[in-house]
Amino acid sequence: MHWPQSALVLRTPRLELRPDDDEGLAELVEVAYRGVHPPDRMPFMIPWTDADPRYLGRGALQYFWGERSRFAPSSWALHFLVRHEGRVIGVQTLRADEFGVRREVGSGSWLGLASQGRGLGTEMRAAILLYAFDVLGAAHARSEAFSDNVASHRVSQRLGYVEDGFEILSPRGVPVHNIRLRLTPETLRRPTWTLQVEGHTEELAGLLGV
Numbered sequence: 001m002h003w004p005q006s007a008l009v010l011r012t013p014r015l016e017l018r019p020d021d022d023e024g025l026a027e028l029v030e031v032a033y034r035g036v037h038p039p040d041r042m043p044f045m046i047p048w049t050d051a052d053p054r055y056l057g058r059g060a061l062q063y064f065w066g067e068r069s070r071f072a073p074s075s076w077a078l079h080f081l082v083r084h085e086g087r088v089i090g091v092q093t094l095r096a097d098e099f100g101v102r103r104e105v106g107s108g109s110w111l112g113l114a115s116q117g118r119g120l121g122t123e124m125r126a127a128i129l130l131y132a133f134d135v136l137g138a139a140h141a142r143s144e145a146f147s148d149n150v151a152s153h154r155v156s157q158r159l160g161y162v163e164d165g166f167e168i169l170s171p172r173g174v175p176v177h178n179i180r181l182r183l184t185p186e187t188l189r190r191p192t193w194t195l196q197v198e199g200h201t202e203e204l205a206g207l208l209g210v
Helices: 024-032 051-069 120-136 148-160 201-205
Strands: 009-011 015-019 075-084 087-097 106-109 140-146 164-167 178-184 196-198
Touching: 009 120, 015 120, 024 051, 024 075, 024 087, 051 075, 075 120, 087 120, 106 120, 120 140, 120 148, 140 148, 148 178
Parallel strands: 106 140
Antiparallel strands: 009 015, 009 196, 015 075, 075 087, 087 106, 140 178, 164 178
16 A cells, blocks of 8 residues: 555544545634634644635645655654544644654644533544554653643643643744643553554554654
């Protein structure tokens, strides 16, 4: 298979996560247009939701297509489209650089406003962490969030992350603290459910640098 990640599926009790496909990306863009965060807050380091609405959808598609074109064992990003009851509700990213040597992954995510506040953010991040630690053999997972991103920090706390420093960023021209976080297989607070993984092949493992 020329694109082995297309067969990968992660399943939790409520969610299905699959690497992005064009039909799913079209759904994701519609979720973004319906709203991701209150307009007076900016949770993203790159303020992509501030884009002119006429171009936001096209820009989102170009971003994900560009990520596909750069996919390689030395640097990759799996952008899992998250589906609940058959509908795309957000995206959960798992990424790594030189994974074969560093054994470290990073993550990022967003959910549409209509799907927030129901524990789905914790469930989808737990899914990619279990995949990274138990299937890929990662030794560390990192994350980051602005200090005022309460929802993201709650997810991190539930899963066992610890703070690992900070930096000052300014996505809207105002300085904000960006808190770095780190997690290991030993400190992960595992969910009570078991992750179901389909489509993880030797070919995919090689592409990810495992």
